[in-house]
Amino acid sequence: MVFSPAYQGMKVEKLEKTIPREGPIVTLVLDGVGISKPDGKDGDAYIIAETPVLDELTAEAKARKLFCHLKAHGSAVGLPTEDDMGNSEVGHNALGAGQIIAQGAKLVNQLLVDSDDILKTQNWADFIEYAAKKDKSIHLFGLLSDGGIHSHFDQLTALVSKIAATGVRSVIVHPLLDGRDVPPTSGLEYIDMLEKLLEDVNKAHSGFSYRIGSGGGRMHCIMDRYGSDWSMVERGFNTMVHGHIDESELVSGYKGYYCCAKAAVEHARELFPEKKDQYNPPFVVVDSEGKPIGMVEDGDVVININYRGDRAVEISQVFDCPETEKFPQFDRSAIRPYPKGIKYAGLLEYDSETKIPKSFLVPPPSISSVSSELICAAGLRTYAVAETHKFGHVSFFWNGNRSGLIDDKLEKYEEVVSYPNSETEKKPEMKAPEVTKKLCDAIRSGKFENIRCNLANGDMVGHTGSLEAAVKAMEAVDACVGEIKKAVEETGGVLMITADHGNAEVMMKKGKPVTSHTCNPVPFIIFDPKFAGEYELCADSIDTPGLTNITATFLNFLGIKAPEFYRKSLIKLL
Numbered sequence: 001m002v003f004s005p006a007y008q009g010m011k012v013e014k015l016e017k018t019i020p021r022e023g024p025i026v027t028l029v030l031d032g033v034g035i036s037k038p039d040g041k042d043g044d045a046y047i048i049a050e051t052p053v054l055d056e057l058t059a060e061a062k063a064r065k066l067f068c069h070l071k072a073h074g075s076a077v078g079l080p081t082e083d084d085m086g087n088s089e090v091g092h093n094a095l096g097a098g099q100i101i102a103q104g105a106k107l108v109n110q111l112l113v114d115s116d117d118i119l120k121t122q123n124w125a126d127f128i129e130y131a132a133k134k135d136k137s138i139h140l141f142g143l144l145s146d147g148g149i150h151s152h153f154d155q156l157t158a159l160v161s162k163i164a165a166t167g168v169r170s171v172i173v174h175p176l177l178d179g180r181d182v183p184p185t186s187g188l189e190y191i192d193m194l195e196k197l198l199e200d201v202n203k204a205h206s207g208f209s210y211r212i213g214s215g216g217g218r219m220h221c222i223m224d225r226y227g228s229d230w231s232m233v234e235r236g237f238n239t240m241v242h243g244h245i246d247e248s249e250l251v252s253g254y255k256g257y258y259c260c261a262k263a264a265v266e267h268a269r270e271l272f273p274e275k276k277d278q279y280n281p282p283f284v285v286v287d288s289e290g291k292p293i294g295m296v297e298d299g300d301v302v303i304n305i306n307y308r309g310d311r312a313v314e315i316s317q318v319f320d321c322p323e324t325e326k327f328p329q330f331d332r333s334a335i336r337p338y339p340k341g342i343k344y345a346g347l348l349e350y351d352s353e354t355k356i357p358k359s360f361l362v363p364p365p366s367i368s369s370v371s372s373e374l375i376c377a378a379g380l381r382t383y384a385v386a387e388t389h390k391f392g393h394v395s396f397f398w399n400g401n402r403s404g405l406i407d408d409k410l411e412k413y414e415e416v417v418s419y420p421n422s423e424t425e426k427k428p429e430m431k432a433p434e435v436t437k438k439l440c441d442a443i444r445s446g447k448f449e450n451i452r453c454n455l456a457n458g459d460m461v462g463h464t465g466s467l468e469a470a471v472k473a474m475e476a477v478d479a480c481v482g483e484i485k486k487a488v489e490e491t492g493g494v495l496m497i498t499a500d501h502g503n504a505e506v507m508m509k510k511g512k513p514v515t516s517h518t519c520n521p522v523p524f525i526i527f528d529p530k531f532a533g534e535y536e537l538c539a540d541s542i543d544t545p546g547l548t549n550i551t552a553t554f555l556n557f558l559g560i561k562a563p564e565f566y567r568k569s570l571i572k573l574l
């Protein structure tokens with residue numbers, strides 16, 4: 001076996017028996033396409049849509065016993081509880097690593113919520129005790145919900161009370177409304193909970209000022225990912241740091257500056273009901289003289305309360321860039337001079353390869369010996385493709401939250417530039433046809449043994465809450481799967497189709513639109529046109545088969561034995 005120089009020494013065992021196929025082994029992730037309960041009440045875009053290709057592939061795989069359901073939420077993907085829905089980060093981590101990893105959510109709970117261990121860390125001293133000693137404000141910003149995908153309200157509660165106990169007198173919270181991992185207009189409930197939390201601290205400690213300073217919708221302010229729309233980051237930064245709202249926001253009577261968060265959100269709802277929480281315009285809380293009450297000042301501490309990396313990396317780069325350097329994406333001093341000596345930390349480390357952010361309160365999960373390393377060590381060539389919104393899913397998340405290629409001689413990762421987020425509902429086909437074209441070219445090229453692809457539609461359109469758009473999304477996906485099937489058939493490869501978690505299969509609850517993920521299982525379909533009974537699906541013999549079992553499966557198709565610490569393969573060679 002040839003070892004790539006970067007992975008010399010990594011132990012890769014070949015399977016004794018192999019499944020000889022001429023074409024590549026293709027893993028296709030239909031992002032956010034789960035299997036709903038068949039009571040027809042959920043507004044299941046997958047069932048409602050005309051999906052002849054997927055229907056036929058499913059029927060054929062069932063007939064050959066090459067179909068099963070897999071668990072994609074809760075403990076199967078390392079989340080704290082069985083009520084935690086799956087998400088792209090943990091789903092793609094699971095698919096790439098083949099192991100159940102205690103995820104960031106769980107690690108933060110252990111250190112911050114379930115114990116006082118965080119108080120013993122050096123960073124607690126450097127950031128929180130520092131603010132108490134120097135009498136600086138601590139700014140907490142991030143996603144305000146209990147969706148449990150990027151952040152959790154319980155963690156914010158624990159953080160605020162521990163900061164208060166450390167003696168910090170001034171805390172300013174800059175919440176981003178969610179409506180994507182929780183019901184679309186639930187934001188005010190969380191604002192109320194936050195106001196109560198802060199008021200309780202103020203009542204218990206005389207001279208303390210814990211307040212909401214500014215905010216906005218997560219898909220309009222700050223939480224961009226993969227460089228898709230830096231203007232979101234700039235907008236959120238100016239709102240939070242400089243207490244400034246751009247004039248373009250001040251339309252139809254929207255004022256931008258309000259006496260409290262609740263007044264701001266209520267007014268935005270009245271004027272722009274279609275925006276819901278995700279796209280809520282930015283707001284700044286001002287005093288009776290119209291002065292922002294919570295701008296970031298010299299020497300203040302700024303903490304990102306999100307633990308998940310993809311949508312936290314860009315804003316972290318803004319704060320990590322030294323104040324003496326020009327930040328390449330936008331001018332941090334456009335509104336007023338950028339405050340000096342800001343101390344920035346993430347709740348977690350978001351990218352452990354590029355070390356973003358430079359400081360963090362909780363060490364991230366360590367995800368090692370991922371399948372990409374083994375495949376490179378075996379000298380096999382890999383192609384990965386997705387559109388921008390999901391590009392980091394097939395690269396960064398797949399490889400254990402590390403950016404970049406594992407081996408540039410053996411791997412090629414391609415991104416198809418997405419339409420902006422705001423176009424998703426209007427263009428439910430998204431860039432799936434372009435992604436599919438690249439994928440089929442790669443399948444036919446004969447240059448890759450291993451291929452993976454993510455089609456974003458089920459998830460991204462699912463998050464809009466529009467059943468009609470989600471049905472169109474599923475139909476677009478189906479047409480793409482038809483093309484992919486043809487290319488696999490022509491080349492004599494194998495296609496595995498699955499999803500990272502549910503979303504599009506539940507677009508309604510009690511007649512109301514649903515935008516969030518689900519706890520449903522996901523499909524696993526093997527399409528192997530040259531199948532001659534050399535193996536069988538053995539999901540039944542595995543205790544709770546889940547996403548992590550797919551990794552050993554594609555390794556086996558590639559002729560590689562999965563390491564002992566991987567979860568079992570879904571196929572048994574006969």
Ligand SMILES: O=C(O)[C@H](O)COP(=O)(O)O
Pocket residue numbers: 031032086087088089149150180181311459463
């Ligand atoms: O970031 C998002 O878009 C959602 O919160 C979660 O969706 P994802 O896990 O599918 O990316």
Ligand SMILES: [Mn+2]
Pocket residue numbers: 031032087088089091459500501
């Ligand atoms: Mn996803």
Ligand SMILES: [Mn+2]
Pocket residue numbers: 032088459460463503517
């Ligand atoms: Mn999603």
